[in-house]
Amino acid sequence: MIYSKICGTGSYLPTDVMTNHDLEKLVDTSHDWIYTRTGIEQRHIAQSHESTCDLAEEASRAALNAAGIDSSDIDLIVIATTTADQVFPSTACILQERLGIKDSPAFDVQAVCAGFLYALDIADKFIRTESATKALVIGAETFSRIIDWTDRTTCVLFGDGAGAVVLEAAAVPGIHSTHLRANGAYKDLLSVPVGISRNFEQIINGSAYTQMQGGEVFKIAVKCMEQIAIEALEANDADVEQVDWFIPHQANSRIIASTARRLGVSMDKVVVTINQHGNTSAASIPLAMDTAVRDGRIKAGDNLLIEGFGGGFTWGSAYLTY
Numbered sequence: 001m002i003y004s005k006i007c008g009t010g011s012y013l014p015t016d017v018m019t020n021h022d023l024e025k026l027v028d029t030s031h032d033w034i035y036t037r038t039g040i041e042q043r044h045i046a047q048s049h050e051s052t053c054d055l056a057e058e059a060s061r062a063a064l065n066a067a068g069i070d071s072s073d074i075d076l077i078v079i080a081t082t083t084a085d086q087v088f089p090s091t092a093c094i095l096q097e098r099l100g101i102k103d104s105p106a107f108d109v110q111a112v113c114a115g116f117l118y119a120l121d122i123a124d125k126f127i128r129t130e131s132a133t134k135a136l137v138i139g140a141e142t143f144s145r146i147i148d149w150t151d152r153t154t155c156v157l158f159g160d161g162a163g164a165v166v167l168e169a170a171a172v173p174g175i176h177s178t179h180l181r182a183n184g185a186y187k188d189l190l191s192v193p194v195g196i197s198r199n200f201e202q203i204i205n206g207s208a209y210t211q212m213q214g215g216e217v218f219k220i221a222v223k224c225m226e227q228i229a230i231e232a233l234e235a236n237d238a239d240v241e242q243v244d245w246f247i248p249h250q251a252n253s254r255i256i257a258s259t260a261r262r263l264g265v266s267m268d269k270v271v272v273t274i275n276q277h278g279n280t281s282a283a284s285i286p287l288a289m290d291t292a293v294r295d296g297r298i299k300a301g302d303n304l305l306i307e308g309f310g311g312g313f314t315w316g317s318a319y320l321t322y
């Protein structure tokens, strides 16, 4: 039996930081409101010349370095992103050329904030079926580009960044299981209702923005996050006590705390980065994972429960041994 295993992590955050106090100068908000309702203190924002692929490249090089693997050994690239550099080619193809990787499959996955789980699931299946041996799996976003900076209900929530993992074939897991869900009936609760074949004029006039019915999203997110985490534990006959680190999508500290409480996971086992990063969509889970690997919390052999939830709705989880 062949499994996939994470052998290196990396991440990158743009250098520009926007604090809640900076936002007070843009919209009618306050640090206290943002921090109390979301847990966010600051977020990183890409400069106008920085693209999603720029962030993905930095995160990928850091992950390859941590894995001690040359980019030429990579035989699959999957990027989860909502904010691709171009309509085509994919951000993954642009990255492939930059990293000097030849002929590997390379493609983007769009599942918004659950995108990294979708990308990880796909790469895991490539490796288990011997279609790849070493994969770069990335979550990268310049979400600030699809934010209306005059809308206080959304602009305080999001940030930019990228996280990457190198997955390689292994005789033991690694990734024990992945679990994906989607429900398009909720498509209007969280969306950018603009694209190439619909409302294209809003892209041309620069008003393609994220819209969210936050309260509704919040209620459904808490339920779905609990269910999909339980599904991952049950699929592996694992008890919550066996989880060393719980890494949820970083959308709101109250959603994180509520999910942890429902699952019976104590908060000192939960990786929380939302205070520093805000919601970086598909990048949030690999960014949080890399943070906890690099500060020494996550160690080889630790069991990780990771999960995400986003527009679509899409959601998913994975149970893995680091």
Ligand code: UT7
Pocket (backbone or CB within 6 Å): 028, 029, 030, 033, 034, 037, 038, 113, 152, 153, 156, 213, 214, 215, 216, 217, 218, 221, 250, 251, 252, 255, 279, 281, 309, 310, 311
């Ligand atoms: O990553 C994908 C998944 N995303 C999520 O899971 C996000 C889920 N939703 C949330 O995190 C929360 O619903 C929000 C943080 C977006 C909003 O928090 P809330 O506690 O649900 O606030 P609310 O929308 O019910 O708004 C409460 C009040 C309203 O004023 P009134 O009507 O009570 O007078 C809002 O107008 O807060 C007001 N408000 C603000 N005030 C200051 C909304 N945004 C702001 C703001 N600053 N930025």
